[in-house]
Amino acid sequence: MAEPLKIDFISPALPDSGDLVVFVGDDLALGPVAAETLGEAASLVARAAKSEKFKGKWKSVMSIAQPAGLAVDRLVVVGIGGAKERAELDFALLGGVVAGRTAGRTATVICDLPEVAAGPEEVAEISLGARLRAYAFDRYKSKKGKKSKGEGKSESKADEKGGDDAEDMTGGRLSLACADPSATKKAAKIREGLAEGVTLARDLVNEPANVLGPVEFADMAKSLEKVGVEVEILDEKQLAKIGMRALLGVAQGSERPARVAIMRWNGGGKKDKPIAFIGKGVVFDTGGISIKPAGGMEDMKGDMAGAACVVGLMHALASRKAKANVIGAIGLVENMPDGRAQRPGDIVETLSGITVEVINTDAEGRLVLADVITYVRDRFEPAFMIDLATLTGAILVALGNEHAGLFSNDDTLAERLHAAGLATGEKVWRMPLGPAYDKMIESKVADIKNVGGGRNAGSITAAQFLKRFVEDTPWAHLDIAGTGMGAAQTEISRTFGSGYGVRLLDRLVRDHYEG
Template identity: 50%
Template structure:
């Protein structure tokens, strides 16, 4: 789950290597200059490391990859993992090496010698991110990284450097846990309960129930959940780590805990994946967890709209007209274009209630985004170039794919309705763009804003460098980096 109890830093203990259980990892430079720990391991293993690193297979091994030696003589460990990494790798390469090691180690106990290796905190981050597993509903456990000890020359310094990075990893895990949960477990009520638990980290949490939402005029959000037995909610999370009078950054998340499409019912094939349609809310929750855990010196408000989109006798129908909190009327052409109806009310509430310095919304919003960008990049839409550029830089630093997309009047015109102020879809062409254009109508002129369509990156079918298949936690690292770079108070 979210807590990372398995990763510890310790001084190098050469004598303990002979009796270490599970797996021992050692980092070997391409020039084969062995550290003291590597030399000791080589002697204990009767020269096996030297033989392996002078082999043709080692020569062909890419930097950051692992060669495993099973059942080495002279050691109690069942495997020695040789990681090829220069003494001065990039942060990204060190992180990827840690992730590769996590895959090799699995749930085994791991002792990793990182003496003399640059960025041990990034190696630890890679281990933590890729070592995630979700086995809450399995009778046989053991999907996640086991106990991992990183031995280094200055463990206190390495631990201090790793602490904020591992806090972010905990936020990523929190997001993944939420997104991976089945909808019969993660109801709107259970989701709100888990967010209320952020109180323990110092986050102020308020849950707005349906009567309060109706009083606020959130007709767009409420129409989405009116066909479900699960009550619609808005959860407001406040982290006040910055200057008292500084306006906060507002993060807005779509939290559709299950999306059948409503009356505009989705095809049966693949509908089980719609447990991840609350991915935007999951990312907002993960960011709030991360910044609270590392005690970020910033003011951030996270708001998530939690609903379930179900068909029933009470469900909203195609052709219905609803009124948003802003007061604009919306003709619901397609009940499966529900996420924007949730977001528009929460976005308006955020601007009215906290007057944010900037606002970023996240949603698994459109299949059109996946058609455009696949599973490599999230779509980025913005009304503010400096904010958009700052986010794109943060995403690049954290190696989370993001690509800026256009907005424009021609796309906005596609939302015209003959019976209301707008309709909720603009047709098949440019579906991700018209969805963003719809949301832009609910952004005040003075509010810098980004919309992130994360439909393709929130949940994937194949393993990635930093995450196993399933929920990725995409966006937690990039948004945390953006907050650190742009919104934190400097001493």
């Protein structure tokens, strides 16, 4: 794997080598600390900006090679835009811009932003964004560390579109110069566990299915014991005894046995009800007998992004010793079309006792979740449940890659998720539920069927299906088919597996559910 980015925190001072990074607004003004640190060399910014037509727009970058009056190799000027952009500044994205343009190099960043307060928490967010940008999944590359496209080209030119050049993210060191290095280091330490959780989720989604099956995935969940998470792995015999027939029905066409992993973090009071996060973990989804088209099927290695998020979240919460009791539960199966596979028209009895007519074997994730939701609901009686799943292509039609679909029976929980999404950039958009949609999944031969009628309201009927198993427990369902895998690249997410949901749910817990 790529060498990790090293980050430290120092007091502002001019370095004598490497890159020096400063920030300017759309008026090209530096912050007072940055201006004082640069001294007479501060005038370079305005002079170079004029010739390079650099205007300090949000995420724009101008690099000046061998700047006169400074001993550094490059002066990198990053724009933070005008008043509107500064009022809504995403410090994590800003860290991603910096890491993208200093990749593999040694850089000192003067964390003094003009007209924007950048205290320990904000600078710690910059460090988080830099760590997330530095992620690369290259363990299967036989030749690593190759120079990327664009490396070696002129560095004196402004890039008004931001730091989007392809880059070699191997290694490198960022020294974040700030007013209180000690307090900032403490704030950043908390985010290290969060970055590790996102990285873990990304690794799981990026792994090929021939390497990561249900058993191997369960082993990864088991490894969370090293950070203090209690982990219980249920095998096929135990699942059959419990009565998870819907989950096992999905798995029966694969040679690889199903697993369910139950993870527990006990950071709250003994009498506090736990909160629960449940993930769909279909390690590869062919569609079963209702087989998918060949084009793009390789992406179905990511059909376990919901489970990956739950594992990453549990790591993040345990790493920062979250003061909450948390359950993480993931159903792990592979959906394959062999002679033993589930057929369209089959009827299965779920753990809850509800019977399901299987109309389409490619609507398998909801069958897995139905049993795991029932199990968590009955065994742990949680204060609320949130499930995450790459559940429907219909949510991509509705929302694209910008938002996850949010369905909920609880307005407070939905509002808190929406706020956490805005705070982290992992946005959600609430979708409707209702009795009219419930009628669309009624079956003539069983209690319900696993798909609605035709293509209409596909993501809603899937959520309505899951709601049948929730009963009165406050609940939210996040359909992350457009955000958990193959999402649009951003300044902090550059690979197939985005790790979506870890930061969102960590923020939700931190803001509302810790004692």
